[in-house]
Amino acid sequence: MDGILALAADNLLSPIILFFALGVAAAFARSDLSVPEAVAKGLSIYLLFAIGFKGGASVASHGIDATLVLSLVAGVVLSFLLPVVAFGLLKGMTRLSVTDAAAVAGHYGSISIVTFVAASSVITSVGLSSEGYMVAVAAVMEAPAILSALWIIARFGKTQAEMEEGLVREILLNGSIVLLVGSFVIGWITGDEGLEMIAPFIVAPFQGVLCLFLLDMGLVAGRGLREARSVLTPGLFAFGVLMPLVGSAFGLAAGLLLGLSPGGVMLFMTLAASASYIAVPAAMRVALPEANPSIYLTLSLGVTFPFNLTLGIPIYLAVARALTGG
Numbered sequence: 095m096d097g098i099l100a101l102a103a104d105n106l107l108s109p110i111i112l113f114f115a116l117g118v119a120a121a122f123a124r125s126d127l128s129v130p131e132a133v134a135k136g137l138s139i140y141l142l143f144a145i146g147f148k149g150g151a152s153v154a155s156h157g158i159d160a161t162l163v164l165s166l167v168a169g170v171v172l173s174f175l176l177p178v179v180a181f182g183l184l185k186g187m188t189r190l191s192v193t194d195a196a197a198v199a200g201h202y203g204s205i206s207i208v209t210f211v212a213a214s215s216v217i218t219s220v221g222l223s224s225e226g227y228m229v230a231v232a233a234v235m236e237a238p239a240i241l242s243a244l245w246i247i248a249r250f251g252k253t254q255a256e257m258e259e260g261l262v263r264e265i266l267l268n269g270s271i272v273l274l275v276g277s278f279v280i281g282w283i284t285g286d287e288g289l290e291m292i293a294p295f296i297v298a299p300f301q302g303v304l305c306l307f308l309l310d311m312g313l314v315a316g317r318g319l320r321e322a323r324s325v326l327t328p329g330l331f332a333f334g335v336l337m338p339l340v341g342s343a344f345g346l347a348a349g350l351l352l353g354l355s356p357g358g359v360m361l362f363m364t365l366a367a368s369a370s371y372i373a374v375p376a377a378m379r380v381a382l383p384e385a386n387p388s389i390y391l392t393l394s395l396g397v398t399f400p401f402n403l404t405l406g407i408p409i410y411l412a413v414a415r416a417l418t419g420g
Contacts (some may be wrong), residue, residue, distance in 0.1 A: 137310070145274070154282050155286060169234045173203045174203065184333055202394075209399065216408075224354075228361045229278050318396045346414070363414060364402070
């Protein structure tokens with residue numbers, strides 16, 4: 095327990111967390127601080143490109159094996175399964191309608207790539223390494239949760255939900271997925287030589303760019319919390335904290351069964367614990383327009399995202415190291 099608290103304290107005082115806190119504080123203070131949309135999008139593109147390329151280069155060094163394939167399969171299974179678990183918790187802990195509960199549940203089977211990047215940064219800072227193909231696992235976990243949410247509303251809703259024309263295309267060609275997978279493939283093809291060529295661009299500046307991006311995320315999360323207090327009931331808030339812990343337990347089981355390194359187990363826990371606030375909201379607007387976006391965005395970005403950054407990641411790291419001997 096003391097180790098977890100120490101890790102949490104160190105994480106809370108890291109630049110990336112403090113910049114996120116600055117953004118939240120500025121939003122609550124109604125400061126005019128803002129990151130231009132074009133700049134924020136550029137930061138997001140950079141992070142996706144950098145993490146994907148480095149992951150692909152790592153796989154090129156590691157090679158393809160059974161563990162990689164099984165990890166991808168496990169990621170897809172978890173992405174389908176976790177929304178069902180989340181839906182059950184929501185119906186027991188809140189009074190949300192089936193539609194809103196299904197929309198929220200879909201966010202908790204998909205992943206937050208920024209949380210994944212932050213966890214990768216923490217792993218590096220404590221001297222651990224992880225399997226490079228975890229980037230590929232993150233990519234395959236984006237979309238299945240959306241399909242799972244649609245199955246839930248079709249199974250438990252009052253009317254049969256139908257996927258609108260073009261939704262599958264929108265999911266698979268989501269910009270974040272295309273860039274993450276594409277840069278991963280390019281890094282895989284070019285390997286260590288390609289990484290060495292662009293290392294000054296994607297290695298040294300990475301932490302600084304991440305700080306600026308999390309400043310913007312703090313501003314967005316703070317504004318969302320400030321404007322959506324009426325929908326954030328105690329039951330919803332409790333779910334936003336409990337579900338990451340439940341999801342991380344599934345990720346822990348998968349990582350241990352696969353025999354991943356301590357860093358790989360921690361990243362699997364982080365992926366299973368995170369909640370999407372980019373790909374899934376865009377899909378829900380198309381598939382379930384009647385769902386209330388203020389509910390699912392406030393939970394994923396305003397509650398679960400800060401929880402994972404401040405307390406979740408240190409907990410996942412401490413548990414992974416304790417159970418793997420890392």
